[in-house]
Amino acid sequence: MGTVFSFDVRGGDPRTVRAALDEAVDGLHQADAVFSTYREDSQLSRLARGELTVEECDPEVAEVLELGAEAERASDGWFSTTYEGRIDPTGIVKGWAVERAARTLAAAGATGVSVNGGGDVQLLGVPGAGRPWRVGIADPLRPGGLAAVITAAGTAELAVATSGTAERGAHITDPRTGKPAVTDLLAVTVVAPRLTWADCWATAAFAMGARQGLAWLESLPDVEALLITAGDEVRCTRGLASRLG
Secondary structure (H helix, E strand, C coil): CCEEEEEEEEEECCHHHHHHHHHHHHHHHHHHHHHHCCCCCCHHHHHCCCCCCCHCHHHHHHHHHHHHHHHHCCCCCCCCEEEEEEECCCCHHHHHHHHHHHHHHHCCCCCCEEEECCEEEEECCCEEEEEEEEEEEECCCCCCEEEEEEEEECCCEEEEEEEEEECCCCCCCECCCCCCECEEEEEEEEEEEEEHHHHHHHHHHHHCCHHHHHHHHHCCCCCCCEEEEECEEEEEECHHHHHHH
């Protein structure tokens, strides 16, 4: 998927967890092969060209497209699984794949799981010794610095996803125009139980801009967020303070 993935896995039977780790890694490679928009032979590329139907693809394709359609409805079209008239669920695939990998390890008995895909993280369980998982949010205006630290204390699952221009430039598309989103934001970090949705909501809110994005994120259940503007303003949902640590 053009980025680095890392795993931090605690507890469980070593052999069982090792087998699950291999399965999780294979699943990430398979997701890349199936959903890549750069590979001419991927199922997604063939689907876009009309060479396959959704029913002829792996079941994961229908699953991801339905999740993407749900995200589009929930965001009133600010999240989209199409680009320039072609099917493109890129905005949801990575979060979905990372979450699936983390749940594979937890189902195998791991008591603490952290899977990081390009800075978007799914956390399950605890790392041990009663200490919660903690995730730093990079400051887009101060390379190497942190804007905040998120804690997973008090919850068995938590995801942290960031969308913005600091790492990859203007790559987020405004679905209304088909062009790069022009907003007053540099970064949006969303904290939610599931990375599938946290990733989608961060992308949609970034395209909306600070005012509309923050108001929309406030309306979503079990979602907190931190938004950083180009003017170095930090705006947060009302409940984010409970997740800082």
